[in-house]
Amino acid sequence: LKLDQLEKIFLDTAYIRTSGTDEELRCANYISDVCRSWGLEPRLEAFPVAMSHIFEAHLYADGVEVPCKGFKLSGNADLEAPFLYLPTLDAYSLTQVKGKIVLVDTGMGYWTYHDLLDAGAAGFITYDGNVNYPDEDIDQKELRPYVSLGRLIPGVNVNAKTARALVTNDTQSVRIVLRQAEYRGESHNVVLDLPGEVDEWIVLTAHYDSVPLSVGTYDNMTGSVGLLGIAEAFKDKPHRYGLRFVWCGSEERGLLGSKAYVAAHEAEWGKFALNINLDMIGSTMGKFIACCTTEEKLVHYIEYLSQEKVFPDAARTGVYSSDSTPFADKGIPALSFARLTGPATGTIHNRYDTIAILKMSRVQEDIDFICAFTERMANAAKLPVSREIPQEMKDKLDVYLSRKRDDHK
Ligand SMILES: [Zn+2]
Numbered sequence: 585l586k587l588d589q590l591e592k593i594f595l596d597t598a599y600i601r602t603s604g605t606d607e608e609l610r611c612a613n614y615i616s617d618v619c620r621s622w623g624l625e626p627r628l629e630a631f632p633v634a635m636s637h638i639f640e641a642h643l644y645a646d647g648v649e650v651p652c653k654g655f656k657l658s659g660n661a662d663l664e665a666p667f668l669y670l671p672t673l674d675a676y677s678l679t680q681v682k683g684k685i686v687l688v689d690t691g692m693g694y695w696t697y698h699d700l701l702d703a704g705a706a707g708f709i710t711y712d713g714n715v716n717y718p719d720e721d722i723d724q725k726e727l728r729p730y731v732s733l734g735r736l737i738p739g740v741n742v743n744a745k746t747a748r749a750l751v752t753n754d755t756q757s758v759r760i761v762l763r764q765a766e767y768r769g770e771s772h773n774v775v776l777d778l779p780g781e782v783d784e785w786i787v788l789t790a791h792y793d794s795v796p797l798s799v800g801t802y803d804n805m806t807g808s809v810g811l812l813g814i815a816e817a818f819k820d821k822p823h824r825y826g827l828r829f830v831w832c833g834s835e836e837r838g839l840l841g842s843k844a845y846v847a848a849h850e851a852e853w854g855k856f857a858l859n860i861n862l863d864m865i866g867s868t869m870g871k872f873i874a875c876c877t878t879e880e881k882l883v884h885y886i887e888y889l890s891q892e893k894v895f896p897d898a899a900r901t902g903v904y905s906s907d908s909t910p911f912a913d914k915g916i917p918a919l920s921f922a923r924l925t926g927p928a929t930g931t932i933h934n935r936y937d938t939i940a941i942l943k944m945s946r947v948q949e950d951i952d953f954i955c956a957f958t959e960r961m962a963n964a965a966k967l968p969v970s971r972e973i974p975q976e977m978k979d980k981l982d983v984y985l986s987r988k989r990d991d992h993k
Pocket of ligand 1: 791804
């Protein structure tokens, strides 16, 4: 892809495309159309997603309404209760929670939610944004079904400025009013096959959905464009392993697209030799990383390759919070490539994630390096990465997927 083609794709897709919406499908079709313009024939694979329509959401602090958005999928309520700000969820703090509406500094992850529920919390408030940003944006959050497991207390999300004001003002009592209707929606993975000489596959993934406040150019049209660039580079080139490209929907709601893809293709797990995932590349600033949920040898291979290609790269083993994880969890070696920029030069999941974060020549360099790696793997007589996921990685997957608590936290 040439620099102007890269730029055009980013501009064409600079709209919010959240899971299960028409805009998400529009982007899936856009990606398909780019593939078709090269004579390739991708397919859409649909999967169900829980959706909610919020009719009203209000938060009153000591009788005065403050701006909020209701948590989707957290039920219906009209509830007034004492307010409590809880910066930590240590054992003592949790004894203070019963019957209260609790403000926390974190998102509603699995353990946070169940700790609050078990301690008897009546409702919860989260916040995001940044007190130093000029906007008053409030993200549209949801209580993920795999977090709530059907046990619902109502929640709202507020801007960081509001959260701080609630504490500054010594708020005594808050009221949450939340009315919503849940329904079943559909999201899509876009799948493209470039068959190789053998019926074994390298699966390349990148999510194309965004969060509600963001056009998600850096997170993650960059990775999606990266897959397009790799597909273009290999479409007329023979290769030994098959290359399967999966543009995943609904990643931002907890890797729903890649989880659905992996679950729907269980019969093929034995044929999936490697997963290469791209989530956020091409930023003007920041270092390029490879996070390998594999044996450690792959880290050193990538380090050597980066020296050979004069392409600075920091490779490590670990679990990356993206679509590589469901593959690794099923015993398929998986890695994620990313270029991580600091919060001062690029922030995600808000209105500031735009093409301004990117440098087109950097996008191209990053794609070129990932292409070089893919070419080595795809033409290996026998792909060298062991199918054994080390125990340490399995432990990290257990923590990431909330099957075990992190002992270190
Ligand atoms: Zn992402």
